[in-house]
Amino acid sequence: MGAEDRNAVEQWGLFEITLQGSDTGNPFLDVDLWAEFTHERGTIRVSGFYAGGGEYRVRFMPEAQGAWRYRTQSNLPELDGVTGSLECTAPSKENHGPVRVADPYHFAYADGTPYYPVGTTCYVWNLQGDPLEAQTLETLRHAPFNKLRFCVFPKHYVFNQNEPPAYPFLGELPRDRAVPLPSFTSPPPPPPDVWDFSRFNGPYFDHLEQRIADLQKLGVEADLILFHPYDFGAWGFDQMPHEVNLRYLRYIVARLSAFRNVWWSFANEYDLMFNRTLEDWDSYFKLVQDLDVFNHPRSIHNCLAFYDHTKPWVTHCSVQHGDLARMATWQRQYGKPVVVDECGYEGDIDQLWGDLPPEELVRRFWLGFVEGGYVGHGETYWNEEEVLWWSKGGTLRGESVPRIAFLRRVMEGVPSAGIVPLSPVRFSDFNSIEEARGWLQSRARDTAPLAGAALGLEAAGWSGSDYYLLYFGAHQPLWRTFDLGQGDFAIDVIDTWQMTVTRFAEHASGQVRVALPAKPYQAIRIERSRV
């Protein structure tokens, strides 16, 4: 790359500097590379990385349009002091920039477009070989999902006995080794001692980047799981020394943070990684918060015990829990958006987390959304080939997917940033009479026109004072009554399972008795009539 080439890159696009340099010694350990990018508004410093074969790269995601100049810094003379410039142009139509927390409890793209997370999980879809990975992408093209959770490292677990096509570090596994059984109740056996943890395997990460770019084209955020416990001695990527973990994080931030659709999920089930302390997790968060100048969303996902999501480096709560009625309670507790990335998966395998009927998964989606948060999907129907969507991707056969697509359309019809829960505390969960009385009185005051009704709902939320959504879950009332006061409202009855919207009243006001079909999975939408 010449010293003063004029490069054009769209806003929130990926700009890359490639430099040739010496590869003697171990460039992963020996070479420091940074670049400063300067715009009239200020300067941003990003780190580069060694890509292999004597190639060094620095990646940058310009967040401001107009002229940028850059200059490299390195302890390797041939990489130091390289300068250049780029012209940051307007984003293309489908490019809304990275997702940020936009409201205490909701998200938006950098250009202001609301982002309602509708995620799914395919933990190691990216390590299944091109035919299956292509099929997964094709499935996603027609699916309602705009976020995909998956792992950097390979996975060894139930229904996951296949070796990945490649490994993140250099080294070679012995043929015909005995792969241990997955178990959380006995300590993991020592892993094979074959990896050179000082040398990353470039093609492994090239492939990962290709998949992130593929998802970006589909409008899907890549919620990258940086560590996970599903190894059990198979490879030992969960048992690396602390300094290797930190080097890995530096490397991955240098490689990936210029992709606008990347999210950092520090772990899946961090609390099952028995060899790490909370201080370890804090240190990972702080390192990435410091290095990632583009400030991608940062979260950590529990199994048994929540991480303290109030810590300042956590941007949103990534939760595993089956009781979506607690959504509003978690919001209040942590003061951040809540995404229940795992609430159980639609399927029929022999695991509590993977045998939900579709009705129940859809119920959890609605409950979480109407309580002001977001819920994630997964599918675990057993098949002979052991290709379960939740882990390997492939095709979707469940009945929840079209209902989730329907819910996404309802979400996108919410007038303002997102839903505010109307009944943030559940019955019977107060610690004292005084607390309960205070709540009861505040409900009577605050939530008109739905005050009385809200006391008798599974979930209710509002948005912008002109929009109310009420969800009845498995309940089967014959009717509900509302006092709409002087307002002029349109009322719809939504069958969330049959995916129908039935207009009950075009212009309603005062006391209204809304008839319901006395069967589960109904919702009522009350929206101020547009003049």
Next chain:
Amino acid sequence: MGAEDRNAVEQWGLFEITLQGSDTGNPFLDVDLWAEFTHERGTIRVSGFYAGGGEYRVRFMPEAQGAWRYRTQSNLPELDGVTGSLECTAPSKENHGPVRVADPYHFAYADGTPYYPVGTTCYVWNLQGDPLEAQTLETLRHAPFNKLRFCVFPKHYVFNQNEPPAYPFLGELPRDRAVPLPSFTSPPPPPPDVWDFSRFNGPYFDHLEQRIADLQKLGVEADLILFHPYDFGAWGFDQMPHEVNLRYLRYIVARLSAFRNVWWSFANEYDLMFNRTLEDWDSYFKLVQDLDVFNHPRSIHNCLAFYDHTKPWVTHCSVQHGDLARMATWQRQYGKPVVVDECGYEGDIDQLWGDLPPEELVRRFWLGFVEGGYVGHGETYWNEEEVLWWSKGGTLRGESVPRIAFLRRVMEGVPSAGIVPLSPVRFSDFNSIEEARGWLQSRARDTAPLAGAALGLEAAGWSGSDYYLLYFGAHQPLWRTFDLGQGDFAIDVIDTWQMTVTRFAEHASGQVRVALPAKPYQAIRIERSRV
């Protein structure tokens, strides 16, 4: 009654002394009456009451067979020093005595027969007039319920607008008075000032006793609700002065404590009685604990906030809550049996607590039972006459009742006192990593042969180490695997909705893969084979 008549009464039967005395002044306030009953094992002192018309009564429930003598004490000379005797005989076949807490978490009759509460609620069935009350009793004769919750005082609430046939105090309501609307969010209007709170209306309590006796004949415990908030100024029985409340409790203990099937429920939704403090409730408990020498079960039922059930005068927790997965947590917290008397009712009215489909109510029953506790029934299907079972009794039309009968038969097949929950803590509800790890490790040690399986169950419990019950709720697994070790077990697959028991294996041991039908509401029962 003569001084030395020889009376025979069966063990736990009701023995009554009736005495004539002066009725000048106000006998309710002026006359003190007690009797001491002496057996070779000791002496018991019970209070009497004024029954009206110059009649005074003392009631006694002998708990030991053989000869008893008594002697009265009174400040009214003609009631003082009356003596007599009785012969306590063996109980008749259907008489097992009063119910006691028999195990930290379970119940038994006084004769040792296990008692598994299978309750229902008809709040004021006893105030609906004889035809409907007779119908309720006839319904109960064919129903699976062995406990009925109902109120001493009349009820004014939704679907409860009728006046009772009589009132507990003397006084007369003005005709054509305007009855206020029920509302918890505005303070209640002042009640009509017509009652003489110093004079109980004897026939009102005679009728109550008749109904308690009717239930006793059907083998149904009378879980009597002593106070409740559903008045809203209609009569003011929730707004009586403190000394009237205490006098009422003394009167009711004197009248009712000799009925072996009486339970004391100090309130329904005590926390919605905004004019009472916790100290008031404590004082009621302490008074009754002191006066009721027969030590009937004592509980108090919440709406929004639990009472502190660890207090020594509480015998068991009477809970309102919809999340039965917390059963084992409440057991640990309070160290007492837990009866979720209200978890929501099967029905279709416009109330969150009264619009459950039968599948969901049955799921809650099973979940609570397999987690080591007990759950109560209620039915609230709307009808033109506003005769809803939950409040007025009548007939049952729901689909949960036969399934509850089926569950009761499963309960009665449990070999020892009751179910011990196998997984007393739910996923994701730990407060720290350390707590979660400790639990995970203890599960691996303690719960063989079902250790692994228990990690993936909605609910599981065991009894006597020879009996395991596993319940899958709304989950739909295709199979589950168990390690039965060296044991010899019979395995049944139970469809809790279809009410079928299918023998999967007569003699199973070692690793067993139990096939399931991949639909909701299944259970597996594993029982050591009888030699």
